[in-house]
Amino acid sequence: MFSWNIPTQNTKGPGWYTTAGVFSLAFIIWGIFVGLYALSVVVFIFAGVYLMMENNAPESTMIAVDENGINIDGGFYDYPSIEEFSIVYDNRKPIFLRLRLKKKGLSTIDIDLTQDVNSSELRTFLLQYIGESETGGELTSNERLMRYLKI
Numbered sequence: 167m168f169s170w171n172i173p174t175q176n177t178k179g180p181g182w183y184t185t186a187g188v189f190s191l192a193f194i195i196w197g198i199f200v201g202l203y204a205l206s207v208v209v210f211i212f213a214g215v216y217l218m219m220e221n222n223a224p225e226s227t228m229i230a231v232d233e234n235g236i237n238i239d240g241g242f243y244d245y246p247s248i249e250e251f252s253i254v255y256d257n258r259k260p261i262f263l264r265l266r267l268k269k270k271g272l273s274t275i276d277i278d279l280t281q282d283v284n285s286s287e288l289r290t291f292l293l294q295y296i297g298e299s300e301t302g303g304e305l306t307s308n309e310r311l312m313r314y315l316k317i
Contacts, residue, residue, distance in 0.1 A: 168231040168288055172278045174223045178316050186213070229277055231288065233295075236265065238277065243267070245295040252299035253285050256310070260285035266299065 190213045197206035230237040235244035249266045254276070263277040279285060289298070305313070 167233065167291060168229075168283060170229050170280050170282050171226045172229060172280065173226050182316060231291070236277075238275070243275075248296050250297045250299040251292050252301070252303055253279070253289055254305060254309075255303060256305045256313075261305065261313075263288070264299070 190209055193209045194206045197203060197209065224239070227239040228237075229239075235242055236248070237243075243265065247268055249268045251266070252264045254261050254264050260279045260283075262279055265275045265277070267273050267275065279288075292298075
């Protein structure tokens with residue numbers, strides 16, 4: 167019924183990586199000087215894992231929404247496993263589809279919406295199968311900050 171591709175390649179420029187590298191290196195050096203060796207190790211591991219995840223991410227993720235459920239690049243979520251959904255907007259522009267799952271571990275999934283997707287038609291379609299959340303229609307200040315920092 168609905169399908170779209172989300173580009174997952176990084177959109178960060180060299181300045182972002184330089185700034186992140188400088189901050190990481192500063193924390194590592196500071197941790198060594200003040201004797202917080204665990205901080206230095208954690209920052210080093212975090213930076214390494216982040217770079218590995220960025221470099222090994224697929225070029226795009228395929229999203230498909232139909233009467234059976236939601237398929238996210240091979241991972242399938244049927245409607246009984248989804249508690250509710252909301253379409254999150256930023257300045258009246260639909261940014262992503264937020265799914266709240268019934269399971270405990272990974273309880274929220276945010277799926278980016280592209281301009282190809284008609285958000286009102288998607289909302290109407292999903293309302294046939296799952297309920298819409300009363301909250302969650304706008305980005306929170308934390309989400310705005312994370313989008314600005316491209317984290």
